[in-house]
Amino acid sequence: xxxxxxxxxxxxxxxxxxxxxxxxxxxxxxxxxxxxxxxxxxxxxxxxxxxxxxxxxxxxxxxxxxxxxxxxxxxxxxxxxxxxxxxxxxxxxxxxxxxxxxxxxxxxxxxxxxxxxxxxxxxxxxxxxxxxxxxxxxxxxxxxxxxxxxxxxxxxxxxxxxxxxxxxxxxxxxxxxxxxxxxxxxxxxxxxxxxxxxxxxxxxxxxxxxxxxxxxxxxxxxxxxxxxxxxxxxxxxxxxxxxxxxxxxxxxxxxxxxxxxxxxxxxxxxxxxxxxxxxxxxxxxxxxxxxxxxxxxxxxxxxxxxxxxxxxxxxxxxxxxxxxxxxxxxxxxxxxxxxxxxxxxxxxxxxxxxxxxxxxxxxxxxxxxxxxxxxxxxxxxxxxxxxxxxx
Numbered sequence: 129x130x131x132x133x134x135x136x137x138x139x140x141x142x143x144x145x146x147x148x149x150x151x152x153x154x155x156x157x158x159x160x161x162x163x164x165x166x167x168x169x170x171x172x173x174x175x176x177x178x179x180x181x182x183x184x185x186x187x188x189x190x191x192x193x194x195x196x197x198x199x200x201x202x203x204x205x206x207x208x209x210x211x212x213x214x215x216x217x218x219x220x221x222x223x224x225x226x227x228x229x230x231x232x233x234x235x236x237x238x239x240x241x242x243x244x245x246x247x248x249x250x251x252x253x254x255x256x257x258x259x260x261x262x263x264x265x266x267x268x269x270x271x272x273x274x275x276x277x278x279x280x281x282x283x284x285x286x287x288x289x290x291x292x293x294x295x296x297x298x299x300x301x302x303x304x305x306x307x308x309x310x311x312x313x314x315x316x317x318x319x320x321x322x323x324x325x326x327x328x329x330x331x332x333x334x335x336x337x338x339x340x341x342x343x344x345x346x347x348x349x350x351x352x353x354x355x356x357x358x359x360x361x362x363x364x365x366x367x368x369x370x371x372x373x374x375x376x377x378x379x380x381x382x383x384x385x386x387x388x389x390x391x392x393x394x395x396x397x398x399x400x401x402x403x404x405x406x407x408x409x410x411x412x413x414x415x416x417x418x419x420x421x422x423x424x425x426x427x428x429x430x431x432x433x434x435x436x437x438x439x440x441x442x443x444x445x446x447x448x449x450x451x452x453x454x455x456x457x458x459x460x461x462x463x464x465x466x467x468x469x470x471x472x473x474x475x476x477x478x479x480x481x482x483x484x485x486x487x488x489x490x491x492x493x494x495x496x497x498x499x500x501x502x503x504x505x506x507x508x509x510x511x512x513x514x515x516x517x518x519x
Contacts (some may be wrong), residue, residue, distance in 0.1 A: 180232020282377025390441025418499025
């Protein structure tokens, strides 16, 4: 059994790389614009994705705790393949919206289940203290995969904007096949099978009544929203700088290699500053980068996009490790799915506003507004965490 569990860790690394093989993403804004969509409609599509994930996020996490994380990963990846097949043939906002809804269903099934399976695998092996380093490697793999695939995808997109979607779909088919070979940790399954559906409400109430966990999840949602929003706004920013399509891939690679470096070294940042000071620094850098990006219309403004990706790399292992330390294995996937749900709600609240400002007025004004929102909300969550003595 130990060999099978050890194999889980390797397979999860590979699955992480496949799930972040985002060949289309560096040029997806150009893809949308090719079919007549504006920046407000593009951000609206991503809001639809977030709302779709939101509807099933916590129920799917609970199902993962009840029936096993492997089931959710297999079913989720199958639905994910279907969503990208639609993108391969779609040409309109309505069709893309259907694809985003399916992608949201897939994301809700996978979200929480993969992280919970990894943490509980380490827990059963007696290596749970290695989780933060392991999570840092996962983020690094995601960044490297996005970087390499971004370069390839942008080069292919210069020939045809649809071709990168074919490569993405192929990677997800491989993901589906590999997910079938995963093994749920025995300890988790023994606990999960005793759960009753009626306990879901109690789990949610428990999270709400635990201020340390509640504010950690809220702060995590703010960092995640900022990281997700910049993916779409950065492409419009690069386009306004008249950067050629092929260069989008190289810019994407630089962003994600920086993120990978930061994630690998996140535990060093915590060791040097402590999590309290580290999170405050990351909030300030994140907000300042958005505001500066909204004030600069020259090529060197890309430095601030890089800094946002660095924040993304540092904060993910830090916060996920803090959240995992607050919860038990029997409800881990449920609460991690709740974490993702709160992120989707936050994104759905912020993104349409920023997108509308960017479309109706100016992209740079939208970036500045986003920076102010992230500073106020992130700073407030951090202050609450300090107030309840989380650190």
